Amino acid sequence: MSEEAVRLAGIEKSFGSAKILNDISLTFMTGEVHALIGENGAGKSSLGKIVGGYYSFDAGTLTVFGKPVGQWTPRAALTSGIAMIHQELQLVPELTVAQNVFLGMEANRAGVLSGGEHERFRALDQRCGFGLDPGRIVADLRIAERQKVEILRAIARDARVIIMDEPTSSLTADEAERLHHVIRWLRDDGRTVIYVTHFLDHVLATADRVTIMRDGRIVRTGGIAGETKESLIEAMLGEPADVAFPPLPPPPPIETKPLLEVIGLSSDTGLSDISIDVRPGEIVGLIGLVGSGRSELARAIFGADPSRGTVRIAGADYANRTPRNSVAHGLAFVPEDRRKQGLDLVQAVRPNMSLPHLGLVSRLGVLRPGEERRRTAEMIRHFNIVPGQIDGEVAYYSGGNQQKVLLSKWVYGAPKVVILDEPSRGVDIGARRRIHDFVVELARGGAAVILISSELEEVISLSHRGYLMREGRIIECVDCRTLGVEDALFRLFNVQRGAEAGPRTEVRS
Numbered sequence: 001m002s003e004e005a006v007r008l009a010g011i012e013k014s015f016g017s018a019k020i021l022n023d024i025s026l027t028f029m030t031g032e033v034h035a036l037i038g039e040n041g042a043g044k045s046s047l048g049k050i051v052g053g054y055y056s057f058d059a060g061t062l063t064v065f066g067k068p069v070g071q072w073t074p075r076a077a078l079t080s081g082i083a084m085i086h087q088e089l090q091l092v093p094e095l096t097v098a099q100n101v102f103l104g105m106e107a108n109r110a111g112v113l114s115g116g117e118h119e120r121f122r123a124l125d126q127r128c129g130f131g132l133d134p135g136r137i138v139a140d141l142r143i144a145e146r147q148k149v150e151i152l153r154a155i156a157r158d159a160r161v162i163i164m165d166e167p168t169s170s171l172t173a174d175e176a177e178r179l180h181h182v183i184r185w186l187r188d189d190g191r192t193v194i195y196v197t198h199f200l201d202h203v204l205a206t207a208d209r210v211t212i213m214r215d216g217r218i219v220r221t222g223g224i225a226g227e228t229k230e231s232l233i234e235a236m237l238g239e240p241a242d243v244a245f246p247p248l249p250p251p252p253p254i255e256t257k258p259l260l261e262v263i264g265l266s267s268d269t270g271l272s273d274i275s276i277d278v279r280p281g282e283i284v285g286l287i288g289l290v291g292s293g294r295s296e297l298a299r300a301i302f303g304a305d306p307s308r309g310t311v312r313i314a315g316a317d318y319a320n321r322t323p324r325n326s327v328a329h330g331l332a333f334v335p336e337d338r339r340k341q342g343l344d345l346v347q348a349v350r351p352n353m354s355l356p357h358l359g360l361v362s363r364l365g366v367l368r369p370g371e372e373r374r375r376t377a378e379m380i381r382h383f384n385i386v387p388g389q390i391d392g393e394v395a396y397y398s399g400g401n402q403q404k405v406l407l408s409k410w411v412y413g414a415p416k417v418v419i420l421d422e423p424s425r426g427v428d429i430g431a432r433r434r435i436h437d438f439v440v441e442l443a444r445g446g447a448a449v450i451l452i453s454s455e456l457e458e459v460i461s462l463s464h465r466g467y468l469m470r471e472g473r474i475i476e477c478v479d480c481r482t483l484g485v486e487d488a489l490f491r492l493f494n495v496q497r498g499a500e501a502g503p504r505t506e507v508r509s
Helices: 044-051 074-079 097-101 117-128 143-156 173-188 200-206 229-237 294-302 323-328 338-342 349-361 369-383 399-411 429-444 456-461 485-492
Strands: 004-015 018-029 033-037 059-064 082-085 161-165 192-196 209-214 217-223 260-266 274-278 283-287 308-313 331-334 417-421 448-452 465-470 473-479
Touching: 004 044, 004 192, 018 044, 018 059, 018 192, 018 217, 033 044, 033 173, 033 200, 044 082, 044 161, 044 192, 074 082, 082 143, 097 117, 097 143, 117 143, 117 173, 143 161, 143 173, 173 192, 173 200, 192 200, 200 229, 209 229, 217 229, 229 429, 260 294, 274 448, 274 473, 283 294, 283 429, 283 456, 294 331, 294 417, 294 448, 323 331, 331 399, 338 399, 349 369, 349 399, 369 399, 399 429, 429 448, 456 485, 465 485, 473 485
Parallel strands: 033 192, 033 209, 082 161, 161 192, 283 448, 283 465, 331 417, 417 448
Antiparallel strands: 004 018, 004 059, 209 217, 260 274, 260 308, 465 473
């Protein structure tokens, strides 16, 4: 029979006047995958951080393998057999993959490092099948690869309880399935996996039990048998589930002149002779697999990376492309990594939103605090950012609310062209629904929108047209209204669909 691994009884936690966990009583058993789900701000990540020793608790008791804990820190948790993989990765960018995996547990003789990390790494990686190069510098890795390093680091410590906070948020479907194989192996080996995620399909396919949280409280805990995506969403939101994508506005007439034109764009980041266009009121998806060049194209258009070729905005050449000049030309770019590229986590909500648009809230170079506060309050109401504090500490916001702050930052100045790179990555179903509505709002307001998402159904369902990308090139322009996910995959992999492949799966009629 399974034994108790971790027991929480009456756990409470507050940050200032905001109570984030209220009377949490829950048991995690050995040899199980236990999913924690809920909207952003429900308290699931905070609960994971309490188990992992990153947050203290104000009231209640925590028992680990039958022993009540006192002073509880990440080091104490790790010593007790508990490791945590954070949603925002905790790696040392300047070190290699192997050095990060074995950091703090290096082989040594009398305190002198003796090497051998590469051999240890290969044995570990062979178990997981991630195929990482142990000698690569972590700063050079994509987000998906960095996520794998975090997972390997936890497994290397032979933890008996592993807390995974959004481990698949940056992985492709194939990579996520490989991770799920690892999770099942950990469970079958008698370990406990606490799986915090927004991907309900992953919960249904992988978890043994699920705890649903809302507003810092537990709604219910039970076996996964009998649960459906709709039943989970309804419990999370407290209302009937609605998983449909919002209807798109009609596409602009074909004769409408493009608001954004990209002609023959190439770059040292791997782009080769890219030509695309986007008309006002149109959503155009960049559809490709990880490494296809989607993010690189977005950065090149915005001027975050140098590039060669022509970019035109409303028919006028835009030559000296830099982020500052792009903002002045009416461009906005929401990057895929909100914490490293999108937000200043030492600043409050108000300066985070206004920073690229100080000219709008200044007169003769002097900041107008009243106008800045008015605009910030308007964005908070529009996106339903919680907590709704103008000077809230954004570093402590949930991932979904941080993402809403980032979106607010870039629509603050009413841009003409909006580039969205993974706008719903790592957010719950409620925040995702609001972000989808926001994408459609932009198009209805006449903006030209470029959308990037690793979820093919999302980018296809929210786009009028799409450009299929592979290896830094555009391979085809498609009508997303008649494109199926299977069709997109066949084309991206350059595989001919045979008669045995069956009928096309339509995403939206």
